[in-house]
Amino acid sequence: MADDDFESRTYRTVTWRLLPFLFLCYILAYLDRVNVGFARLQMQADLGLSDTAYGIGAGMFFIGYFFFEVPSNLLLQRVGARMWIARIMVLWGLISSSMMFTSSQTSFYVLRFLLGVAEAGFFPGIILYLTFWYTRVHRARMVALFMTAIALAGVIGGPVSGLIMDRMGGVGGLRNWEWLYLLEGIPSVIVGLLVLWYLDDGPESASWLTAEQKALLARRLAEEEAEKAAGGQHAQHIGEAFRNPLVWVLSLIYFGAVMGNYGVTFWLPQIIRETITPDPWRIGLVSAIPWGAAAITAVLVGASSDRRQERRWHIAVGAAVAAVAFALSGLPSLSGWPGLACLTVATAGMMSTMTTFWALPTAILSGSAAAAGIAWINSVGNLSGYLSPFVLGAIRDATRDAAHPNGNMFLALLVLAVSLFGAGLLTLLLPHAPKSGPKSDVGAGFRRPRTG
DSSP states (O other): OHHHHHHHHHHHHHHHHHHHHHHHHHHHHHHHHHHHHHHHHHHHHHHTOOHHHHHHHHHHHHHHHHHHHHHHHHHHHHHOHHHHHHHHHHHHHHHHHHGGGOOSHHHHHHHHHHHHHHHTTHHHHHHHHHHTTOOHHHHHHHHHHHHHHHHHHHHHHHHHHHHHHHHOTTGGGOOHHHHHHHHHHHHHHHHHHHHHHHOOSSGGGOTTSOHHHHHHHHHHHHHHHHHHHHHTOOBOSHHHHHHOHHHHHHHHHHHHHHHHHHHHHHHHHHHHHHHTOOOHHHHHHHHHHHHHHHHHHHHHHHHHHHHHTOOHHHHHHHHHHHHHHHHHHTOGGGOSHHHHHHHHHHHHHHHHHHHHHTTTHHHHBOHHHHHHHHHHHHHHHHTHHHHHHHHHHHHHHHTOSSSOTTOOHHHHHHHHHHHHHHHHHHHHTSOOOOOOSOSSOOOSSSOOOOOO
16 A cells, blocks of 8 residues: 555656646647637738638648657757757747737748648647656646646637737737737747756656656566557558558547537637627637637546556547537527537537547557657647638638628538548447556546545
């Protein structure tokens, strides 16, 4: 029992040291995806962009992201997480603020592409970084906690972005969306510099851990590597990651899930403006509702997945719930607040799917294969960040008529529903992953369940 208590205290120490700071970093990363949806409320008219053009520009971020994701993650493994994450954050903060200089459709496309290049490798880098500390017994909960930053970025970023859009127009001769980009890029630069001081590359360089705690973490990670090899689906080298068919299936699953995420991220403010309120500040407040529900749901589902050491059904059920709710939210008879309620359920289901998902690839990949495979899955998945706003914008432009002056939103949201439903089906086709470690969670920063 003493050994169990020591292990629980060790993981609790790691969790409280790492997760709050990484959480803050990811909130800042996601602000540049939340703010482009709010900037659209005025920026699109100022620059004379169609829904399709704005969707393409918003999605250009993910083209740059796609091409530089795998090289970035491999470099993180080579030069160390501390230096590389700091580089990513400072550069993306500077480019995010530079979005205030957007003056045309072309400059919008170019700056969004460069922003994707700058940020490439951050999310998969953090997922890889967590594998340096945690075994898969804890990983779904840890990733869920980390990824609730997406939801919290919506909860915090929505009202803040709405307030800036409402109050800052004309101050200092700048338009409201110019202030939005400027003010929400600066914190990333500051926190990026703090990374150099705060983060360690791994347990072995963490001065805040005792020698016994470092030895425990190393032993648990070594045991997991042995279990992966014994399971027969273990990939350790770069080439093995790309030759592993499961990596490609996982990429498709994540693509389907992320379609829903960016559909909400880029279009939620516009949906609220068209169906509930045109006031920017109120739009920001209302937009916090779906993301707040998603944050709670993601943590609960991640904890359930870790407790049961089951992934497939947790992911598939979340995807199915999100698919049905997305389809319902687009029905004309459910516009306004009923539609928002459906979008809230859809966002919660989608987030629980995305967060629990990352326990799957980290269970079959390690070493260089983990760096490349995680980055590749995230790269392919985030291509839907380009496709989602483009397709939704194109559908709205193509279906404008007297009955649908803003385009047919039901057809647009149906695309997200089909995508998530497909992701759920693919998940159920995956082979069962072997359970690792004790059935009880050793409490990575939380209460440890009693064992028999």
